[in-house]
Amino acid sequence: MPKRPAPSQSSAFVLGRAAFDRISAVEGLCRDAASEAMFADFDRCSLDAEERRQAIRARHGARVAATSARRRTGG
Numbered sequence: 001m002p003k004r005p006a007p008s009q010s011s012a013f014v015l016g017r018a019a020f021d022r023i024s025a026v027e028g029l030c031r032d033a034a035s036e037a038m039f040a041d042f043d044r045c046s047l048d049a050e051e052r053r054q055a056i057r058a059r060h061g062a063r064v065a066a067t068s069a070r071r072r073t074g075g
Contacts, residue, residue, distance in 0.1 A: 024030065038059070042052050
């Protein structure tokens with residue numbers, strides 16, 4: 001009887017890009033051309049998950065922080 005591979009230590013669920021796009025479409029969301037280019041660049045550079053998160057934070061983090069600050073101050 002063949003052995004089964006040991007279960008992964010991580011219980012994280014990874015949602016693939018295609019599944020994410022289908023779910024987003026239900027919500028009426030879609031990626032713009034700039035985001036498509038960014039993800040294509042990630043693939044071309046073979047970035048790992050953490051490097052992708054850092055790049056996304058670098059691109060969008062300042063805008064998110066500014067929006068959060070405006071909400072806190074009421075502006």
